[in-house]
Structures are given as structure tokens and as C-alpha cells.
Amino acid sequence: MLRNVTRTFGRRLRVNPRKRVRYGTTHFGYEQVDEEEKESRVHQVFSSVARNYNLMNDVMSAGVHRLWKDEFVRRLAPTSDATFLDVAGGTGDIAFRILQYQKLEQEKNRSRSDSVKPRITVCDINHEMLAEGARISIDRGYSSGISWICGDAEKLPVCDNSVDAYTIAFGIRNVTHLDKALQEAFRVLTDGGRFMCLEFSHMTNAMLERLYDVYSFEVIPIFGEIFARDRQSYEYLVESIRMFPAQEEFADMIRNAGFSCIRYENFSSGIVAIHSGFKLQAPLA
Ligand SMILES: C[S@@+](CC[C@H](N)C(=O)[O-])C[C@H]1O[C@@H](n2cnc3c(N)ncnc32)[C@H](O)[C@@H]1O
Known part of the structure; x- marks a missing residue:
């Protein structure tokens, strides 16, 4: 059969x-x-x-998407002094994990958990997804740690060179022009900033x-x-x-947008992949 x-x-x-x-x-x-x-x-x-x-x-x-997202945030290793922009962030799954990660790190280091204010912005083109995320954030007690903004990944309502890490999970395949979204990621990142993408890929x-x-x-x-x-x-x-482009092809697109040190890692035999790169304006010595 x-x-x-x-x-x-x-x-x-x-x-x-x-x-x-x-x-x-x-x-x-x-x-x-x-x-x-x-x-x-x-x-x-x-x-x-x-x-x-x-x-x-x-x-x-x-339930496996939870493990992929946990792994994604573990790879990101978000420190409390950095600014994060989660694009196509939907109902906030990545933002909540960043906050949770930072909280656990602070507890491990025995620092006061409220010593640094989290700076996470979730940007999504869809109000309904954002509203659902904002509702969940109140339920989970995260309402003060996250800003929710409505915007298009191809025209981010965010200043140049203003975020230390740009994340996008299961979002980029939905945008119309991948190249424009990648250029926008490059524009908003600070020099040395990190681009990270979790997306379904090819087995x-x-x-x-x-x-x-x-x-x-x-x-x-x-x-x-x-x-x-x-x-x-x-x-x-x-x-x-x-x-959606296969792993290598997508890595090339990230490179073409200007990023350096591009890597990707497959999970679950390539059902998903994490791509990452850095905005480095001066070449590495
Ligand atoms: C599959 S959901 C992923 C949500 C979340 N990142 C997660 O991992 O659970 C895809 C999200 O991409 C958003 N999206 C689609 N096109 C977009 C665009 N051009 N700019 C910003 N967000 C977009 C959708 O509204 C949706 O919330």
C-alpha cells in the first residue's frame, strides 16, 4: 500500500x-x-x-518544532546586553525562548534577574499573529520584555545598524523577494551583528x-x-x-546580501536547517 x-x-x-x-x-x-x-x-x-x-x-x-527552536536559540546564545530583532516572529515563540535563555543564564551566574532590561522586538506583517503573541506573552508574564511591531521583512520599520542579532524562524520562505529580505537584515544589523535563520529545508x-x-x-x-x-x-x-532554495543555494543568497562567515547545519536529516552569518564591514584580519 x-x-x-x-x-x-x-x-x-x-x-x-x-x-x-x-x-x-x-x-x-x-x-x-x-x-x-x-x-x-x-x-x-x-x-x-x-x-x-x-x-x-x-x-x-x-512537538519537534520545539526542539528545533530550542536548538536555534542555544546556537544564538543570546546575551542580556544585546538587542534582538525577530522578524516574521508571529506568536513570539523565538522571542520567548530568548527571554527564557537569558533568565536561566542570569540565574546560573547568580546575577539579579532584573539587572538588564531585555531588548527584543518581534516584527511581523500580520496583526492577528502579533495579537496572539502579545496575548500569550501576558499569560506567561513576559509582557514587559518584548516590543511587537507590524512590518514587512522586505521594508523593515527599523533603523540602519541598530540590532545586534536578526533572527527569522519559519518565516523567510513566505516573503516575496528573498533577496530584499536578506538585504534588509544586513541593513539593520550593527557591524559584527549576527544573522540567523531557521527554516524548512531539503532532506x-x-x-x-x-x-x-x-x-x-x-x-x-x-x-x-x-x-x-x-x-x-x-x-x-x-x-x-x-x-524554498536548498541549503547551499540559500547560503549563496545570504553571501550575496553581503554577509560573511556563512554556515549552515541540518537537523532531522535536513527537514530543517539553521543558516547563520555575520555582518562584517571590515574584512577579518
Ligand atoms: C510559519 S510563521 C512563523 C512564526 C514564528 N517565527 C515561529 O517560528 O513560530 C510565519 C510568519 O511569517 C509572517 N510573514 C510572512 N510574510 C512576511 C513578511 N513579508 N514580513 C514579515 N512577516 C511575514 C507571517 O505573518 C507568519 O507570522
């Missing part, structure tokens, strides 16, 4: 969805749409999923990839329908993952 499913499914995937798009158009999942249309379609997706976003993340990944194990495809295309939309009453948004999410 599994063989039949993968065979049918393989046929569907053999149509290379990453084919070039016409000028002025872009991808929305596997659909080709006008560039202006993509932003509003992405907006609709996240407005629709905002209330169930955290529940669906747990359902779809069996490194062909056997597992087949199973992952079946799960993604056949099971996740059903979960979307059951738990969020929204199959289409979850079809888009799955397709958008397949349209």
Missing part, C-alpha cells in the same frame, strides 16, 4: 515545481501568481491559522524523503482540516517548503 501511495505521489512530485517563473510573477506554493498577489495570499493564510497556529505546530511536528536522505513527502502532502492537510478547519492553508505551507 505504501508503495502505491509513494508511486502516485512520486508522479505528482515529478512535475518540477521549482521551474522558473515569468517576470512579475512568483510562487505561492506550487501556484504561479502576480508578485502583489502573493503578499495578500500569505497574509490570508496566517490570519486564518493565527488562533490555532501553536496547536497545529505541535500536531504537525509531534539529505532519499528514503526518508519519500516518507516525509507522503506525510506532508497526504497527512498534514488532513490535520489542517481537522484541527484548524483549513486544509488549503496547510497545503500552501507544505508546498512552500518544497519551493
Whole structure:
């Protein structure tokens, strides 16, 4: 039975969805749409999923997204004296982890936990996602540590050279022009500032990839329908993952935006990858 499913499914995937798009158009999942249309379609997706976003993340990944995010923040190792901008920060999952990490570090070092005011800004294009995040932050007692701002990753409402770390988790594949978002990341970072991105990526194990495809295309939309009453948004999410550049290609894009010391690390056989780089205006000696 599994063989039949993968065979049918393989046929569907053999149509290379990453084919070039016409000028002025872009991808929305596997659909080709006008560039202006993509932003509003992405907006609709996240407005629709905002209330169930955290529940669906747990359902779809069996909770593993929490481990990926924990690892991401551990790699970031956020110190209390730095400023952070979490772009496409949605309901605040990364921001909460940064605060939690800083709190634990302060406790370990026996410093007073309120000695340094956290400086974290969450920026997202969608009000509903931000509102859900702000609500959760009050429930968790984090309301004073985070600023929530509405803005587009391609035109950040943030000053040049003003943040020490720019993070983006599961957000960058939704922007229309990846290159513009990366240039904006470079612009807002201070000299020596760090760019870090956690995103779905491309699997490194062909056997597992087949199973992952079946799960993604056949099971996740059903979960979307059951738990969020929204199959289409979850079809888009799955397709958008397949349209995102592979690890090396994305690393090149980060390099082209001006970043140095670019690295990436795969997790769960490449289901996700963490890319990082630094803004270094003077070359390393
Ligand atoms: C999958 S969610 C990720 C949320 C959060 N970072 C997390 O890891 O849970 C993607 C987020 O990207 C936001 N987004 C999409 N396009 C954006 C853009 N152009 N600029 C800023 N945020 C955007 C959506 O509104 C949504 O909140």
C-alpha cells in the first residue's frame, strides 16, 4: 500500500515545481501568481491559522518544532546586553525562548534577574499573529520584555545598524523577494551583528524523503482540516517548503546580501536547517 501511495505521489512530485517563473510573477506554493498577489495570499493564510497556529505546530511536528527552536536559540546564545530583532516572529515563540535563555543564564551566574532590561522586538506583517503573541506573552508574564511591531521583512520599520542579532524562524520562505529580505537584515544589523535563520529545508536522505513527502502532502492537510478547519492553508505551507532554495543555494543568497562567515547545519536529516552569518564591514584580519 505504501508503495502505491509513494508511486502516485512520486508522479505528482515529478512535475518540477521549482521551474522558473515569468517576470512579475512568483510562487505561492506550487501556484504561479502576480508578485502583489502573493503578499495578500500569505497574509490570508496566517490570519486564518493565527488562533490555532501553536496547536497545529505541535500536531504537525509531534512537538519537534520545539526542539528545533530550542536548538536555534542555544546556537544564538543570546546575551542580556544585546538587542534582538525577530522578524516574521508571529506568536513570539523565538522571542520567548530568548527571554527564557537569558533568565536561566542570569540565574546560573547568580546575577539579579532584573539587572538588564531585555531588548527584543518581534516584527511581523500580520496583526492577528502579533495579537496572539502579545496575548500569550501576558499569560506567561513576559509582557514587559518584548516590543511587537507590524512590518514587512522586505521594508523593515527599523533603523540602519541598530540590532545586534536578526533572527527569522519559519518565516523567510513566505516573503516575496528573498533577496530584499536578506538585504534588509544586513541593513539593520550593527557591524559584527549576527544573522540567523531557521527554516524548512531539503532532506539529505532519499528514503526518508519519500516518507516525509507522503506525510506532508497526504497527512498534514488532513490535520489542517481537522484541527484548524483549513486544509488549503496547510497545503500552501507544505508546498512552500518544497519551493524554498536548498541549503547551499540559500547560503549563496545570504553571501550575496553581503554577509560573511556563512554556515549552515541540518537537523532531522535536513527537514530543517539553521543558516547563520555575520555582518562584517571590515574584512577579518
Ligand atoms: C510559519 S510563521 C512563523 C512564526 C514564528 N517565527 C515561529 O517560528 O513560530 C510565519 C510568519 O511569517 C509572517 N510573514 C510572512 N510574510 C512576511 C513578511 N513579508 N514580513 C514579515 N512577516 C511575514 C507571517 O505573518 C507568519 O507570522
